[in-house]
Amino acid sequence: MERVLFKPLSQVAICGGTHGNELCGVYMLKELPRDRSGTFSLTTVLANPRAVDTCQRFTEKDLNRCFTDTLLSDLLTEDSPYEVRRAQELNALLGPKGSEATMDLVCDLHSTTSNMAICIITHLNDRVGQHLFKYMREKIRSAPVRLILLTSPLSEGYSLDCLGKHSCTIEVGPQPHGVLRADVYNQMREAVDRMLEWIESFNSGTVFEGGEVEGYSMVEKKDYPRDPETQELTAVIHPQLQDNDFCLLKPGDPVFMTFSGETIHYEGDELYPFFVNEGAYYEKNTAFVLGQKQSLLVPSISVEKEQ
Amino acid sequence: MERVLFKPLSQVAICGGTHGNELCGVYMLKELPRDRSGTFSLTTVLANPRAVDTCQRFTEKDLNRCFTDTLLSDLLTEDSPYEVRRAQELNALLGPKGSEATMDLVCDLHSTTSNMAICIITHLNDRVGQHLFKYMREKIRSAPVRLILLTSPLSEGYSLDCLGKHSCTIEVGPQPHGVLRADVYNQMREAVDRMLEWIESFNSGTVFEGGEVEGYSMVEKKDYPRDPETQELTAVIHPQLQDNDFCLLKPGDPVFMTFSGETIHYEGDELYPFFVNEGAYYEKNTAFVLGQKQSLLVPSISVEKEQ
Known part of the structure; x- marks a missing residue:
């Protein structure tokens, strides 16, 4: 079978609180190792701190719709929504989107009131994202793991994970917004642990075998x-x-x-x-x-x- | 067995949206009959319309903590929280609290993220509230019905239902705030229907037999x-x-x-x-x-x- 080579994932970002009332990601960030040795650097980012402070999805505009090329290059004025300004800050920190300097992988942590268990959302052309899903699907036994495929290319995306060369949104549920449930938090914890494990192994030279993968596209x-x-x-x-x-x-x-x-x-x-x-x-x-x-x-x- | 006589429940109020993101009550109000013939008048009240508009629990202060004698007699200024002003409006509409003119029964509709099924909250000395619970407990088979007893007298209460001579808060769950679930909505629907049925029957002269009732006090x-x-x-x-x-x-x-x-x-x-x-x-x-x-x-x- 065909084998495709990718550059090592040297710079990885995990973001939470992109929606300020989805609490699993907010609390997960605090638990991630700050000083770690290994094959990659890990940056953790509380994406929308103002929305987290007030436990709202967003303050003025949904941050996870602000990462379009248009909004990222918008001239900021006093009237610009907080989230547009914050998106540009995050683009400076983790991007710039589409450039060589951008993070190798951006993982964004979300939760939903829907009964979706563990969902990995990545792009149809993102083989790394798909392998991350395939690995979690094989290793995680405590909950169903499903794949949602975005058919638009990363460059046309509007969400935070599009700042990376590869993307992996982890969506867990059901959990009310503004509430933390141990069972749902544990689902996210396991998904994140498996992702970090996979990256370490991939960077160290492991060959990940291909195969058939099932996903859902909107x-x-x-x-x-x-x-x-x-x-x-x-x-x-x-x-x-x-x-x-x-x-x-x-x-x-x-x-x-x-x-x-x-x-x-x-x-x-x-x-x-x-x-x-x-x-x-x-x-x-x-x-x-x-x-x-x-x-x-x-x-x-x-x-x-x-x- | 002892039998106690009560005046007819001629004026009944059902309130929803006291917490603006508890949607069952907000939508239930729209379904209640506006023109009805029967033994009592029914007033429906959207208690916190501003919080409903923004789908928040409250805008400045939790409305359901504003019905104390102190806040209801507070001199209003420009700086008074919206909810204190609204509590005084509601007191004028449904009360005044503790007076002869006040509603015979105030029923307030709530939902919770907790797995509490149907809970009736009333006061330890409110025999009418307890009989309402007893009737629902006997008639409703689709979900558990439980009783929470408040040990403070109505006059010391801080919640909206204290505006009535008798009180009955209906609390249903689990439901995320800002979400409507059909199963939970149907629980509330059945509780409200049984309450209206009981009031009609009580006013018409039915003797409701006493007995042992089990409740939980905090x-x-x-x-x-x-x-x-x-x-x-x-x-x-x-x-x-x-x-x-x-x-x-x-x-x-x-x-x-x-x-x-x-x-x-x-x-x-x-x-x-x-x-x-x-x-x-x-x-x-x-x-x-x-x-x-x-x-x-x-x-x-x-x-x-x-x-």
Whole structure:
């Protein structure tokens, strides 16, 4: 089988608190080793400290939508949202995005109110991110580990992890925002430990065998039924869909329940729902995301020896 | 058995959105009948509309701590928190607290991130509140129904339900704040329906037989282990305590897990924990509440015929 060589991952960043009320990442950062010997340097970053202080997702603008080329090169004024300024600071610290100087890997830590267990989010063309997933999937037995594939290239991304040459967002749940649950924290802890273990091993010359990997890529977003005038919800996620992220949704399956108790059935192609009833997505008009399952053939990879 | 007579419940208020991010109550209000015929008038009140608009618990001060005699008679200035002003408005609308003119019953709708199913919170001396619980306990089969007894008299209460001659707070969970779950919404729906049914029946002359009722009264609050300097958490609720509200806690049982994975064991009397890992209580230094179970002998009650 084909083997692809990558430069060592010498500079790694782990970020938490990008959304200030997703507490697993905020607390995980405190537990990560500050002084460590090994094959790479580890930078830990509390991404949105003001939002963490007030335990909100963000203060003025969702930070994890601010890493576009446009916003990163925006001229700052007194009226610029705090998060746009902070994104530019982070770009200076971990980037600049797309340059040679940027971090080799940026891992961003998130949690969700959806029942998604451990999800690794990376890009369709990011073989390192996919191998990180493959390793976690093989090693972690305490919870399902799934892969969400972003089809846009890193350069077109808007999220913090796009500052790295490779990216790995770790999303764990279900956990209410503003709450820490031991079971969900432990899921993140195990994912982070396995990631650090993999990087050390990869940098040390281990060949990671390729193979088939299964992931989900986003097809569309579904909004809640709303009153056309007030935009208020007229229904909620149906009990049969709630907590059933990644279970195939077929035409006719119940998806919403109106407040008077009527069932609304799914119309559309057979697809996999995820981010079902994520609290932060009400304002983004997303009741759940629908994705298709796809099989990727990932090549073997190993480190390219430095000269 | 003794039978106690009460005046009819002619004026009933149901309030939601007292905490603006507890969405079940906010949406329940929209579903309640506005024009109804029957033995009582029903007033529905969105208690903290500003907090609802921004989906926060409160804007400046927790509204549900503002109904003390002191704050209700506080001279308002430009600097008065919005919630103190709103409490005085609500007192004018539903009260005045402790007067003859006040509502016969105030029901306040809440939700919690704790696994508490349906909880009715009323006062130790409120026979009507206790009968409401007893009726729901007998009729509702879809979820456990429990009673929390406040030992302070209504006149010393600080919460919105204290504006009524009788009080009934309905607390449902687990549900993340800022999220609506159909299962939890349906719990609240059933509790409210049974309450309205009981009031109608009581006002119409039905004698409600007394009997033994089991409730929990608060003994103490336990905080999270914290760093003495920064006040940051050093541990979270242990997985064995998480979601086990109302299961007897014995000395030696695990209660917290530190971020490095060590277990902290319970020391103290055998008591019942509830509000375990409620998101809004982190800032109130409460990881869980401990209560004792107590048995109440509730007399039969019926309506006192009006002259």
